[in-house]
């Protein structure tokens with residue numbers, strides 16, 4: 055089968071032939087890929103940023119945002135049939151460790167992450183297990199939802215944590231209305247009664263935010279003056295929640311100033327360090343909360359919102375062979391919505 059592999063760091067991906075994956079264990083599922091999302095993490099992988107963390111042996115096939123159709127399944131797999139359309143939770147988890155038993159898949163002690171540390175979905179077929187497969191409603195096509203498997207899931211996971219605590223009349227600030235942010239806005243709109251204030255530098259992103267239901271939009275610039283624009287919208291008390299989908303270029307330091315006392319700051323994007331005087335943390339009881347991907351159940355819930363038409367992903371489709379153009383377009387900020395590769 056055709057695969058797109060990392061052959062060396064700091065080199066372009068390469069189109070190769072590789073053997074199709076085989077069922078080797080009773081709970082294995084082999085999926086014919088319908089679409090694989092192209093993610094900024096893929097670029098970070100090529101830059102070697104994940105080399106030590108993942109310990110993956112090169113060459114290997116990348117692609118961690120996958121959806122398709124069940125192609126083959128092990129003897130013990132029930133509830134899905136060959137041909138069913140499915141989206142894949144990005145991790146392959148054991149089901150037996152403490153985290154798995156809490157439903158906290160991301161912290162499984164014996165997991166693999168196809169596309170990060172084993173072969174992923176820039177390919178015609180991918181091997182996962184029954185624990186990671188979610189059957190799609192007939193309304194949803196693999197290509198429409200593939201990128202929700204990681205980008206959307208991460209946004210949902212953070213937004214849902216915030217929404218659990220937010221009450222109507224309270225405020226939620228969203229920093230960044232791009233790939234993850236535009237999902238976060240739709241999720242918050244669907245599950246929370248909080249007032250949404252969305253910040254971005256980009257006018258087009260803010261227009262989209264408004265269309266998706268943001269109550270207020272605020273344009274950011276280098277001066278960090280958006281704090282002065284946001285606080286009056288909250289009667290100068292600050293927001294109960296800030297969802298930071300950027301966390302670069304000073305967004306966090308400025309973002310924290312928009313929190314109300316005892317407010318929660320959800321870090322989703324990454325890149326910069328947080329430097330806060332501890333006296334400010336204890337005197338205001340603010341919380342800073344990390345967010346990593348999401349659980350299997352988070353993805354089930356996100357699929358319910360997608361099926362109800364409440365979360366829609368904007369995508370640009372590329373053929374698997376055109377992987378380089380997709381990566382280049384993403385690097386150059388030319389992708390509208392999310393790029394997906396279709397074998």
Ligand SMILES: [Zn+2]
Nearest residue numbers: 093095204205
């Ligand atoms: Zn991703």
Ligand SMILES: [Zn+2]
Nearest residue numbers: 148151154162
């Ligand atoms: Zn586990």
